[in-house]
Amino acid sequence: MTEGNARFxxxxxxxxxxxxxxxxxxxxxxRPRAALFGCSDSRLAAEIIFDEGLGDLFVVRNAGQVISDSVVGSLEYAVGVxxxxxxxxxAHDACGAVGAAIExxxxxAPALPPLIWRQIAPIVPAVRRVLGGRDAATALDPEEVGREHLRDxxxxxxxxxxxISQAVADGRLAIVGANYRLAEGTASPVVIIGDAGDQPAA
Structure with missing residues (x-):
């Protein structure tokens, strides 16, 4: 995937x-080579930005890459079956879900439609940690919030x-949390769990 992203x-x-x-x-x-869980943003088409083909990636997406039962079940299928x-x-920069969580x-802040609020609510703890007790009107760096949410x-x-955690413990699975930069097209590791090769975390 690293080589494919470099080509892209x-x-x-x-x-x-x-x-x-x-x-x-x-x-x-x-028989995909990897599973990818990412944001639904239209600029993040996984097979394109990693220059992969049919059957190479098992892709799961939702707005803001927020964990849910359906996401976990899909990823368990990818790992277990x-x-x-x-x-x-x-994750990626200029994420609308992260921006909505900050706002x-x-x-x-105006009230959001209930289902949109439910989607972005899991990002709010990352917003509050980055705020660190400062006034809620403080300007925040969305990329910093996005990286914090990615770790979460x-x-x-x-x-x-x-x-999934047992597969990591057994050495059968690695998890890489990466951040994609829209303008440059680069996907850089932020957090690595397990043996994912020689990629340094950023």
Missing amino acids: VAGEPRHPRQDVERRNELAGGQ LEVPLIVVL SVRPD TVAQLLHASEL
């Missing part, structure tokens, strides 16, 4: 394994799933 950043994608032969090969089953050796949790703690997401995934 350089503007030299190969678009591998996207032909008729690959499609036919996969008709009988899948498809036996992926890697989960990438992908929601301001004293004059990885921790929540491990806490929510005994199957």
Whole structure:
């Protein structure tokens, strides 16, 4: 995935394994190389930014990459049934869900529709930690909040799933929390759990 992202950043994608032969090969089953849990943002198309092909990634997405039962169940399927050796949790800069969570703690914040509030509420603890007791009107760096939320997401995934945490403990699975920069196209590790190769955490 690192090599594919480098090709994408350089503007030299190969678009591998996207032909008729690959499609036919996969008709009988899948064996993805990794699972990716990321934000639903339209600018974060996983197979494009990592220059992957059909059947390479098992992708789960929602706004703000917020842990839920459906997310955990999907990732447990990827680990327990498809036996992926890697989960990438992908956050990004300029995230609308993070921005909404930051705005929601301001004293004059308008009420959000209930389901949108429920989606962004898990990001609010990261906002409050970055605030660190300062006034809620304080300007915050959305990227700092996003990285804090990314760490929370990885921790929540491990806490929510005994199957996934056991796979990490057994050395069968690594989890990488990475941050994607929209303008540059780069995906950089922020937190690494387990043996994910030689990627340094940022």
